[in-house]
Amino acid sequence: MKNVLCVTVLVSLVLAGSSSAGFYSSKKQSVPDLTVVKQYVNAYLEIEKIRAGKTPDWTGLKAQYKITLPVVKSIDAKYGTNYGKEIPGAINKCAAGDKAKVNWQVIAKGIQNVTVLAIRQELDLMAAEPNNIKASAERITAYIEGIRPTFARRDKGFFEGKKTLEAAADAAVEQLAKSDKNSLLTASRQLDDVIARTYALSMLYEMQEIERLRDSDLNTCDVKRAEGAMFYRVVQERIEKRSPKTNETLLNMLNGSYGTVNSEEAEKLLAAGLTFKLR
Numbered sequence: 418m419k420n421v422l423c424v425t426v427l428v429s430l431v432l433a434g435s436s437s438a439g440f441y442s443s444k445k446q447s448v449p450d451l452t453v454v455k456q457y458v459n460a461y462l463e464i465e466k467i468r469a470g471k472t473p474d475w476t477g478l479k480a481q482y483k484i485t486l487p488v489v490k491s492i493d494a495k496y497g498t499n500y501g502k503e504i505p506g507a508i509n510k511c512a513a514g515d516k517a518k519v520n521w522q523v524i525a526k527g528i529q530n531v532t533v534l535a536i537r538q539e540l541d542l543m544a545a546e547p548n549n550i551k552a553s554a555e556r557i558t559a560y561i562e563g564i565r566p567t568f569a570r571r572d573k574g575f576f577e578g579k580k581t582l583e584a585a586a587d588a589a590v591e592q593l594a595k596s597d598k599n600s601l602l603t604a605s606r607q608l609d610d611v612i613a614r615t616y617a618l619s620m621l622y623e624m625q626e627i628e629r630l631r632d633s634d635l636n637t638c639d640v641k642r643a644e645g646a647m648f649y650r651v652v653q654e655r656i657e658k659r660s661p662k663t664n665e666t667l668l669n670m671l672n673g674s675y676g677t678v679n680s681e682e683a684e685k686l687l688a689a690g691l692t693f694k695l696r
Contacts, residue, residue, distance in 0.1 A: 448538055453487050454556045458563040460484035461528050465566075468521065475512035482508060485528065492534045500527050518640045526647030532563045533612055533651050540605045547598040554594035557608075561590055564612075571618045575696050582618075585611040610693065616651035617687040618695050623648065624670075624680040631675040638675050646671055656690030663690045 449457070460481040467478045482504065493501050507523035510516065539553040539560070568583035576582070589608035596604045623645030627638050649671065657664035663686050670677055688694050 447491075448535075448542055448553075448556070449487050449491055451552070451556055451559060454535075454559045457485050457488040458532075458559055461532070461563050464528070465525065468525070473511075475508065479505070479508060485531070488535055489528075489531050492531050492538065495538055496534055498531075498534070500531050503527055516639075518636075519643045522640065522643040522647050526644060526650075529564055529567065530647065530650050532560050533616070536560050536608070536612070540609070543593075543596075543601055543605070547601070550596060550598075550601065551594065554590065554596075557593060558590055561586060564615075567619060568615055571615050571622070574622055575618055582611060582615045586615075610691075613652050613655060613691055614693070614695055616648050617691060619648040620645045620652070621680055621684050621687065621695065624678050624683050627675055627678045628680055631678070635675070642671065642675075652687070652691060656687070659690055659692070 463481045464478055464485075467474055467481065486501070489500050489504070492498055504524055504527045507520040507527070510520040511524065536557050539557050543550050543553045565583065565586075568586055569580075572578060572580055572582050586608065589604065589611055592604040593601075593608060623641045626641045627645075630637050630641070649667065653664060656667070667683060667686055667690075670679065670683060684695055
């Protein structure tokens with residue numbers, strides 16, 4: 418019971434950090450340039466490589482995290498998130514051996530959440546300043562490389578390895594690059610939808626894993642719960658705006674005992690909240 422309560426508290430904190438900002442803003446914005454974006458993406462991919470080692474080099478990982486700070490700080494400033502404190506806090510806990518596998522989810526998926534919000538920031542800029550469409554599309558193309566592995570993993574798990582989500586994301590970005598101010602909204606929605614679909618499926622995958630392991634491996638379930646909570650951040654605002662009750666039900670499922678997790682029901686709720694089928 419103590420273990421479940423600790424993880425529930427962590428999940429609550431994880432979800433408390435989710436963005437409550439709107440999709441578009443007319444306020445003039447300043448965003449990291451393409452060079453900074455590419456450095457950010459490369460640093461994140463390097464962080465993943467370091468973490469995958471048998472004995473992670475936490476000093477090296479912290480150095481790579483510093484490279485991501487311009488983008489992280491930009492997102493915190495625009496959306497009122499707290500990744501600039503959450504992520505290094507989780508890095509320190511991992512380095513100290515404090516629930517390392519659970520806290521790693523805050524690092525890895527936290528940076529993914531930053532990446533998704535950075536894409537939305539660029540979509541904001543396109544809408545507010547149509548002359549920046551081409552430059553924003555180039556930066557979005559770079560950001561997509563940071564989350565491409567997530568598209569690929571969900572394609573493998575839900576679409577038999579066929580490039581369904583990944584191809585849809587690439588097509589949406591290509592369409593964005595060709596857009597003018599009249600076609601921008603449609604292209605932006607296409608990209609937002611494929612990202613939302615991917616992260617809803619990611620949350621669903623973690624719930625399926627909990628169902629599979631809840632009678633045999635509670636420690637791994639703790640990790641899966643934290644991971645699912647981080648994935649839910651990406652779609653939570655959209656679902657909550659459409660149906661606060663749906664959001665509440667999903668949160669209760671995430672925060673409740675592992676016996677309450679029902680992936681079939683979660684898939685229906687996610688699809689209803691997003692207004693499209695996940696698969």
